[in-house]
Amino acid sequence: LISCFIMPSYKVTYFNVPGRAEPIRIALHAAGIEFEDERVANWKDVKEQTFSQAMPLLYIDGKPYSQSSALARFAGKKAGLYPTDEVQALVCDEVFETVQDIANTIFKVSGDPEAVKAHRTEISNGKLKVLFGVVNTRLSESSSGYITGGDVSIADIFLAGQVGAMLAGWLDHIPPSYLTENFPALAEHASKVNALEVVTKWQEFHKAKSA
Amino acid sequence: SHTMPSYKVTYFNFPGRAETTRIALHAAGIEFEDERVANWKDVKEQTFSQAMPLLYIDGKPYSQTSALARFAGKKAGLYPTDEVQALVCDEVFETVQDIINTIFKVSGDPETVKAHRTEISNGKLKVLFGVVNTRLSESSSGYITGGDVSIADIFLAGQVGAMLAGWLDHIPPSYLTENFPALAEHA
Numbered sequence: 106l107i108s109c110f111i112m113p114s115y116k117v118t119y120f121n122v123p124g125r126a127e128p129i130r131i132a133l134h135a136a137g138i139e140f141e142d143e144r145v146a147n148w149k150d151v152k153e154q155t156f157s158q159a160m161p162l163l164y165i166d167g168k169p170y171s172q173s174s175a176l177a178r179f180a181g182k183k184a185g186l187y188p189t190d191e192v193q194a195l196v197c198d199e200v201f202e203t204v205q206d207i208a209n210t211i212f213k214v215s216g217d218p219e220a221v222k223a224h225r226t227e228i229s230n231g232k233l234k235v236l237f238g239v240v241n242t243r244l245s246e247s248s249s250g251y252i253t254g255g256d257v258s259i260a261d262i263f264l265a266g267q268v269g270a271m272l273a274g275w276l277d278h279i280p281p282s283y284l285t286e287n288f289p290a291l292a293e294h295a296s297k298v299n300a301l302e303v304v305t306k307w308q309e310f311h312k313a314k315s316a
Numbered sequence: 317s318h319t320m321p322s323y324k325v326t327y328f329n330f331p332g333r334a335e336t337t338r339i340a341l342h343a344a345g346i347e348f349e350d351e352r353v354a355n356w357k358d359v360k361e362q363t364f365s366q367a368m369p370l371l372y373i374d375g376k377p378y379s380q381t382s383a384l385a386r387f388a389g390k391k392a393g394l395y396p397t398d399e400v401q402a403l404v405c406d407e408v409f410e411t412v413q414d415i416i417n418t419i420f421k422v423s424g425d426p427e428t429v430k431a432h433r434t435e436i437s438n439g440k441l442k443v444l445f446g447v448v449n450t451r452l453s454e455s456s457s458g459y460i461t462g463g464d465v466s467i468a469d470i471f472l473a474g475q476v477g478a479m480l481a482g483w484l485d486h487i488p489p490s491y492l493t494e495n496f497p498a499l500a501e502h503a
Contacts, residue, residue, distance in 0.1 A: 156450070157411075158443045165400070171447060174382070175406035182399060191387060192373070198383035203365075235366045239379060242364075 115140035116164040125173040126161040128263045132180035134307040174201050181259035193253040200252050200260040204267050207236045225278035241288050265298035323348035324372040333381040334369040336471045340388035382409050389467035401461040408460050408468040412475050415444045433486035449496050476503035
């Protein structure tokens with residue numbers, strides 16, 4: 106009977122960047138769930154010993170679980186950051202996966218600087234327009250200002266993280282103006298979401314812990 | 317408010333990434349138009365996401381394979397309510413997506429395809445199938461989440477079944493029966 110009242114232990118394992126782990130970290134923190142925030146410095150050294158040879162990973166009582174969107178959805182449900190309405194949940198999932206596609210499309214080509222430049226120029230006029238277009242459409246359909254039409258969700262948080270990084274100029278060959286000129290509503294959405302307490306209180310907590 | 321929405325599933329004329337959604341909607345007793353596109357190139361650029369499958373609800377398009385399958389799965393009782401079972405369901409569903417994406421990452425030149433499939437068979441596919449195999453071995457129910465049959469079982473079994481039927485050049489049925497016999501049985 107006593108074991109029913111013991112909370113599981115949680116650990117999130119990822120690189121020392123927000124990236125694909127940040128929605129998970131933000132959601133667990135918002136849910137009031139303590140977790141070990143493991144940041145891997147030498148992924149190559151440990152990769153082959155991990156469960157899925159990919160990150161992020163969420164450990165629950167020492168047992169590993171994989172797949173960004175699965176982990177974010179699990180944490181999001183705990184934090185009230187995942188819709189209960191079936192169509193809002195559909196849109197949340199759709200947008201989350203579309204942001205994954207955006208990240209995967211951008212990082213599909215790496216290494217040779219000329220190849221990266223050519224790739225990013227091509228996708229900016231092609232696939233990224235389509236993917237951001239899907240997300241932009243959902244935002245334009247929403248009367249709440251949040252992507253599902255309901256409350257803020259993991260989709261808003263993940264999207265705003267990606268868009269925020271791009272607006273900060275983190276991507277060579279895809280400048281901030283790409284978003285501000287083509288998808289200004291997404292740029293505004295990101296500024297708004299990234300200023301929400303649910304996001305900032307995790308960032309402040311993490312900053313204080315790392316100090 | 318008593319009018320059911322109209323549904324349409326749009327995809328190529330085979331099971332693939334739409335089958336789980338079709339199976340779930342049908343299991344839920346939901347009638348839907350089962351649209352099979354013959355000439356994708358001709359229509360691609362006019363579609364919402366320039367990718368399939370698509371689910372149209374009252375004529376409005378929704379995209380992303382796993383989002384559609386989860387929506388339909390919930391309606392059919394094929395998606396867990398338990399949070400950890402749902403986590404495993406989602407994890408396995410996305411892992412099967414990764415398996416498919418990994419296999420089809422390289423296409424065209426036959427020699428390149430062969431080299432790619434040989435490489436991933438010994439590498440990334442072993443890891444991805446290993447994740448799924450581990451979940452199955454942890455389950456006391458025989459279904460991947462440890463609970464009832466779900467969209468993860470259905471999507472996985474579709475992919476494994478196609479491979480067992482010899483649909484993939486350079487990755488024969490023996491690849492699964494020798495390395496992951498439990499997955500072959502599950503399928």
